Amino acid sequence: MNTTDSFHERFFRDGRLDDCPVFDLHGHMGPLQGAHLPRCTPEAMVAAMARAGVRLTVFCHHDTLMTPDVANHPNVETVRRYPDHFRAYCGINPNYPEQVRLDVDSFDQHRDVYVGFKMLADYHQIPITDPRNAPAWEKANAEGLLVLLHTWGGSRFDGPALVRECATDYPNAQILMGHSCHGQWQEAAGLAQEFPNVYCELTAVLDDRGAVEILVNEAGSEKVIFGTDTPWFNHHNYIGALLGAEITDDDRRNILYANARRLLAPFVPPELLECRNC
Template sequence: MIEKSNLIKEFFEKGKSGDCPVYDLHGHMGPFYGAYMPYPEPEEMVKMMDRAGVRMLVFCHHATLMTTAGNKPNIEAVRKFPDRLRAYCAVNPNFPEMLSEDLESFDEHRDVYVGFKFLADYHCVPVNDVRYEPAWKFADDRNLLMLLHTWGGSSFDGAEIVRKAVEKYKNVKVLLGHSCHGDWDGAIKLVKDFPNVYLELTAVLDD
């Protein structure tokens, strides 16, 4: 079957497939102390997307996740490349006043946002903590996408903590970023038990 696949033949010849473009739902943008990112700026990233056959990238800027810059870097990047980029509205529960502002202005940026991203391991707040509730409720009311950074054994976003959240919010389309890395069975059980939860494969192949 592999030998007869035109898609595979095209991929190995060209490094990408015009008939099967990639829609990448777990993108990172901007310089970051914890990873080597030689092309962190929007212009550079779009060039790399062209090279790799990525039609659309949904990302969250590191400045929005790691600083008090808010979601402005996300908005600016998407509006530079509206046909190639979309963003997650970053949620840092340690700054509830910023979250309130983002929810109030969410509809002004529907051309930018597809949903929300939680980075609970870095913010050290469990995904089912009350401080996340405004974003969960907002996403649940609107059937929005939610990318959760998840990691096996984490007390902030491990499989059992995620379960407590998704049991409550059945309308949110939850992407398990990294698929509860290392706790593959826990991640698989979540997607079997909840039809609104999906595996996401970033960094899975390093195990």
């Protein structure tokens, strides 16, 4: 563990740093059947963010992803109630292609809410390359929007080969590989290194010792995004794991805020991206 610098010491002493805000680009919200999520309301999540110095969370509500008749209404409602704390991904479920088209067609009505799209292919059991996802991909590609993918090693729905196909077909869509093709760390790092529009993301990565070092050493810290799957995982747990990794403070700053600020700049007011004393 790297314990020699004041960056590390200050984070562990105070739980947060004013000169290192945190941007969490992989969040969810709301209860989910069969899961105990004690801090899943917007109010509880805002309080948790404050304790860890998280400036902004970009999320997609569980109901949007799992209950198609609810659609994206919870995302819109939450961001408009708490615009200083949240932005959202427009959730896409290709099992309901008519709803996908409605969500894509109404995207521009919610420019104050959305930064891009979220796809959960392993759960929806439809590959990210399926034509039913095309309306979202095409809009993301045309406008440089973010696309947060659930990716997993060996998956026939969102594994590395399918990410490669999407990165090739939609070179202007900014693809965040949620979970970094979990377990296939070298493949994920290789994709992020090869494609300018592909990034690794750290949810469920930091529980595997050495994985973040592979991503940083092979792809560069400029291609790694911080995310926690909040409210599933704890911000301080993930920040602490990143502090303990064998990477530099400059790498940590890239991962915790600099990369996210760059990606979010076209979609988020500059005052939400400010970093005092950075």
